Amino acid sequence: MTVEAKKKLNVPITKPALTEEEARAPFESIKSGWVTQGPKVAEFEKAVAAYVGAKHGIATTSCTTRLHLALATAGVGSGDEVIVPSFTFIASANAILYTGATVVFCEIDPRTFNADPGDIEKRITKRTKAIMPVDQIGLACDIDAVNDIARRHGLDVVEDAAPTIGGTYKGRRVGGNAHQTVFSFHPRKVITTGEGGMITTDDDAFADKARRLRAHAMSVSDLDRHKSERPIIEEYHELGFNYRMTDIQASIGLVQLRRLDELLRIRVAKAERYNTELADIKKVRTPFTPPYATHTYQSYCLDLDPAVDRDELMARLLRRGIATRRGVMASHLEKVYLDRVGRVSLPITEEKARTTMLIPLFATMTDEEQTYVIDALHEELAAA
Numbered sequence: 613m614t615v616e617a618k619k620k621l622n623v624p625i626t627k628p629a630l631t632e633e634e635a636r637a638p639f640e641s642i643k644s645g646w647v648t649q650g651p652k653v654a655e656f657e658k659a660v661a662a663y664v665g666a667k668h669g670i671a672t673t674s675c676t677t678r679l680h681l682a683l684a685t686a687g688v689g690s691g692d693e694v695i696v697p698s699f700t701f702i703a704s705a706n707a708i709l710y711t712g713a714t715v716v717f718c719e720i721d722p723r724t725f726n727a728d729p730g731d732i733e734k735r736i737t738k739r740t741k742a743i744m745p746v747d748q749i750g751l752a753c754d755i756d757a758v759n760d761i762a763r764r765h766g767l768d769v770v771e772d773a774a775p776t777i778g779g780t781y782k783g784r785r786v787g788g789n790a791h792q793t794v795f796s797f798h799p800r801k802v803i804t805t806g807e808g809g810m811i812t813t814d815d816d817a818f819a820d821k822a823r824r825l826r827a828h829a830m831s832v833s834d835l836d837r838h839k840s841e842r843p844i845i846e847e848y849h850e851l852g853f854n855y856r857m858t859d860i861q862a863s864i865g866l867v868q869l870r871r872l873d874e875l876l877r878i879r880v881a882k883a884e885r886y887n888t889e890l891a892d893i894k895k896v897r898t899p900f901t902p903p904y905a906t907h908t909y910q911s912y913c914l915d916l917d918p919a920v921d922r923d924e925l926m927a928r929l930l931r932r933g934i935a936t937r938r939g940v941m942a943s944h945l946e947k948v949y950l951d952r953v954g955r956v957s958l959p960i961t962e963e964k965a966r967t968t969m970l971i972p973l974f975a976t977m978t979d980e981e982q983t984y985v986i987d988a989l990h991e992e993l994a995a996a
């Protein structure tokens with residue numbers, strides 16, 4: 613029986629794994645009246661830092677503001693260059709532009725889709741200040757190789773690990789392996805706070821500075837002024853931002869973090885089923901995981917044979933009720949970067965931006981839904 617003759621299902625690309633417990637979690641914060649950055653944010657920061665094995669966690673409103681803050685904390689600004697892969701969500705590069713620095717795009721490894729360390733090194737100039745590798749789609753980049761390049765050239769490293777909380781690199785959790793690591797809690801990620809982000813770092817001075825800059829660079833925090841027995845007049849010595857997370861979000865994040873290992877276990881099992889049952893389709897390459905990493909499968913990304921018309925395949929799957937997304941964008945081809953950086957040649961990035969496609973994967977996806985997606989791919993790609 614063909615898939616089309618079967619009952620049509622509607623399978624979304626993802627669904628956040630939220631339950632009644634998350635729905636109830638903000639109750640205490642709302643009742644207490646302390647709704648923005650306060651005790652729950654502090655608790656969430658400690659819990660994330662402990663989970664990833666870093667000394668400090670600094671929460672913000674999103675991963676994008678987090679990336680901006682990490683670069684600002686590292687002193688990146690006008691006249692500096694920052695190296696970043698083009699094969700990433702545009703927010704990675706945008707955060708560099710916010711500081712006034714110049715974006716220098718680098719090439720990726722075609723198997724891992726993460727920055728190619730050899731190519732990063734070729735792009736270093738006297739103006740390079742930092743490297744921003746990305747842990748794309750939930751797979752840690754080769755951070756030891758990037759750290760080694762940074763050490764030899766005196767550069768800073770901000771690891772954009774937006775999709776990769778819970779992933780590991782050489783047995784260590786992502787989050788404690790770079791000077792600053794940045795996570796996202798957007799609803800497309802493995803765990804969510806609605807919007808939200810977090811820097812983790814072992815550097816005490818950086819953590820202090822990041823905490824100050826995210827709250828208007830106030831010399832004394834709201835919470836400390838509130839607890840003080842004498843009036844404190846705060847001062848402002850630097851340009852800061854309002855990137856504060858709310859206690860409402862952090863309360864949800866604390867529940868999600870407790871469920872993270874279980875959510876990862878479920879995602880990995882579903883991804884392994886795809887790996888096995890899609891392996892015989894010749895026009896598809898399933899995700900590659902190098903021996904040094906474990907994947908969070910924030911998304912499940914197929915790499916299609918270049919002869920397959922990816923956009924047509926996406927349209928055909930959508931007609932069957934199956935949502936897909938293009939894999940990852942080539943940021944350097946977007947007008948905003950063509951105007952600012954000019955035309956850069958990144959052939960691997962351009963090919964993978966054309967051939968990659970995300971298929972549904974989420975913790976509550978049923979076996980029936982997954983079977984439906986697998987059967988549809990077999991049928992469509994047999995014909996493609």
Ligand SMILES: Cc1ncc(COP(=O)(O)O)c(C=O)c1O
Binds near residue numbers: 674798
């Ligand atoms: C690699 C990467 N960096 C940054 C971001 C931006 O995260 P946020 O939406 O939390 O700002 C994303 C979001 O998809 C991402 O995938």
